[in-house]
Amino acid sequence: MSIQGLSINLATVRPQYSVAQAVDACLALGITAIAPWRDQIQAIGVKEAASIIRSNKIRVTCLCRGGMFPAADKTGLAAAIEDNKRAIDEAVAIQADCLVLVVGGLPKGSRDLPAAREMVADGLAAILPYARERSLPLAIEPLHPMYAADRACINTLEQALDVCDLLGEGIGVAIDVYHVWWDPNLYKQIARAGAGGRILAHHICDWLVPTRDLLLDRGMMGDGVIDLKSIRAAIEKAGYRGPQEVEIFSSENWWKRPGEEVLSACAERFLTTCHLQDKLAIGE
């Protein structure tokens, strides 16, 4: 049995599992796609990770993450560009569908958001040829505006697509519902992203009310207020039918539970609150 269309971002079970353990636990539940983080891959070595993934016929919906371009000076930006090329190499080695980019916020001490945004565009332009030569799509992930200062100064789908349009082929967006659900322009921009062939990934979780921590209080799908099915319907209508990838940072709840319980909840909630009913998600 397999659950089609579901991927587990390994941040969701970061404290519970290594990559190898996560793959086994996913397969036991019929989940055949994952998205690891670079440090998780590096902990066992890229070769070993690639071997685990290949031998288990696992799909890798993305590698998390490149980006983090804005820096205090040109040396810093150059270092970020080099590091992103290594991330591209790693994503290629594990046959990831794309490399997700969290672009970075303000350099330390800076209040100049337009300058940070220019550095991001410069950084992306510098790594894009390297990614194109390796046929690896780059996926800009616009982050919620509450992360503009310290994590990503690309904060809406519109802004990410403007950057994509500037840069041309080989770059698109990762649409994470947590970051974009509130946006009055969301549905218009999803359609625009689809028309441009820019949708490379779809991440899911939920927005809790109240949210007790800016970073580590994401909810399981169904426990919050995001209209997951409407967003999925718009994304499919725009032409993207790839997996939905569960990415939950939850220091006080899901990270404290047994990994198997977390993965079971992901699978169940995916089927009940995220997956559209026009086709079966459970196959043989």
Next chain:
Amino acid sequence: MSIQGLSINLATVRPQYSVAQAVDACLALGITAIAPWRDQIQAIGVKEAASIIRSNKIRVTCLCRGGMFPAADKTGLAAAIEDNKRAIDEAVAIQADCLVLVVGGLPKGSRDLPAAREMVADGLAAILPYARERSLPLAIEPLHPMYAADRACINTLEQALDVCDLLGEGIGVAIDVYHVWWDPNLYKQIARAGAGGRILAHHICDWLVPTRDLLLDRGMMGDGVIDLKSIRAAIEKAGYRGPQEVEIFSSENWWKRPGEEVLSACAERFLTTCHLQDKLAIGE
């Protein structure tokens, strides 16, 4: 001596002062404008509040707040509309420059953000004639997207101005830097707001890194990453030269300090990090 162009939103010294005490403490520092909240006014009665304000020649930059329209049913929406009319009466009684509206988030149990936004537009349309008859401008305050679920489903200046354009005269926006500083369209929308004569208020504080609480961890101007002078310059260029109103919710820092220390910090930081240097802020 007076500090021109500075107003204190009384939420900033909520635990320290009543309205009467806050007025005295502001005047002692040369601050001649305030913005009270409805519960602060109601605690002493609207008549008494109006008398204190008038006899001390205090400018009231706004009354906080009306709004909170989305409701589970029509009875709820009707009650919200009635309550907003009372808020308009109170704002008129204390001769406030405008009534600030925090429009409300999702009704309990709802995930339908477009429906909530429609209810907001309906609610605004219902109270606008009442406000016009009393010559009281209504100021929509777009709130940061992190409040979309529970406080306000109008989350960008663009969205607020779209609603204003729909509704016509007598309604504009309160631009609070905390809510809008991250927006890639900020400067374009400030210009648009100015061209339409829609800028009714300018609120200031700062975005701290890290931010430890979604609601109650606002920073004093200069302690965070918001480019306050650039935003002020854009607002003045757009034609608004009214006061900058300090609004800081800070449960773990400023709310724990003596009120006089807080007000002194507001005055000093206003002069050093917010006020533009082309004219004097301290007059006789």
